[in-house]
Amino acid sequence: MIEISRISKKYGRKRVLNEVTFTAEKGQITCLIGLNGAGKSTILKAVMGLTPVSGGDIRIDGEPVTPRIYERVSFIPDSLTMPPGMRIEEAMRFMADFYPNWNLPRAEELLSFFQLNRMDKINDLSKGTAAKVNLMLGLSLDADYVLMDEPFSGIDIFSREQIASVFTTHLIEDRGVIITTHEIHDIEHLIDKVVLLDGGRVYREFSAEDVRMQEGKSVVDVMREVYRA
Ligand SMILES: Nc1ncnc2c1ncn2[C@@H]1O[C@H](COP(=O)(O)OP(=O)(O)OP(=O)(O)O)[C@@H](O)[C@H]1O
Numbered sequence: 001m002i003e004i005s006r007i008s009k010k011y012g013r014k015r016v017l018n019e020v021t022f023t024a025e026k027g028q029i030t031c032l033i034g035l036n037g038a039g040k041s042t043i044l045k046a047v048m049g050l051t052p053v054s055g056g057d058i059r060i061d062g063e064p065v066t067p068r069i070y071e072r073v074s075f076i077p078d079s080l081t082m083p084p085g086m087r088i089e090e091a092m093r094f095m096a097d098f099y100p101n102w103n104l105p106r107a108e109e110l111l112s113f114f115q116l117n118r119m120d121k122i123n124d125l126s127k128g129t130a131a132k133v134n135l136m137l138g139l140s141l142d143a144d145y146v147l148m149d150e151p152f153s154g155i156d157i158f159s160r161e162q163i164a165s166v167f168t169t170h171l172i173e174d175r176g177v178i179i180t181t182h183e184i185h186d187i188e189h190l191i192d193k194v195v196l197l198d199g200g201r202v203y204r205e206f207s208a209e210d211v212r213m214q215e216g217k218s219v220v221d222v223m224r225e226v227y228r229a
Pocket residue numbers: 011016034035036037038039040041042043
């Protein structure tokens with residue numbers, strides 16, 4: 001389980017996170033939802049130890065965050081960070097050299113799942129294809145948890161559907177996923193838990209299934225209540 005307890009963050013004098021607390025379980029998809037600037041990316045970076053936070057505590061299966069976190073957690077940022085001159089297959093080799101937990105058979109499977117051409121150059125890729133390469137690289141690491149920052153942002157409906165479909169395959173398996181997204185429609189049926197952020201705080205943390213069963217509401221219904229209020 002990833003446990004985030006009472007973390008706060010300021011950029012200069014601006015408070016971005018205010019005692020944020022929630023958990024994300026292994027084997028579940030937890031969706032972090034908030035309007036632009038709500039602090040979603042900052043939370044993912046804090047989990048990876050990429051940005052310092054004040055106070056609070058972050059634990060991965062009971063352990064504090066250390067530089068070895070990369071063996072346990074794969075972070076897929078909101079854009080592909082590989083050098084643009086590289087071909088996809090060179091990016092794969094780069095990952096294999098850099099990460100001891102690179103899983104080549106899974107990478108090959110993801111290449112064909114997303115119908116990627118390994119000879120394509122990174123800087124020639126469309127936005128949707130770059131998003132798929134980004135996911136292919138991040139999901140090919142043997143990590144218990146995967147953090148995905150806006151994997152659907154700015155890409156067409158067919159690419160979004162293809163990306164969403166990976167969540168129902170063994171390529172995600174029983175990993176714990178934290179995903180930030182605005183494109184909730186594409187994955188609403190796959191989400192286990194929702195964490196709604198508002199004003200730097202967790203406004204509500206709920207099980208999508210419980211809200212469906214007990215309140216007869218969809219995740220989008222709850223979002224409308226919160227953000228249109
Ligand atoms: N390095 C930084 N320096 C100063 N302010 C920052 C920095 N990074 C983020 N911020 C500010 O912190 C706030 C939260 O940013 P963050 O990127 O975490 O939000 P987000 O919820 O992921 O937003 P979006 O949905 O637009 O991606 C924003 O107001 C942003 O401008």
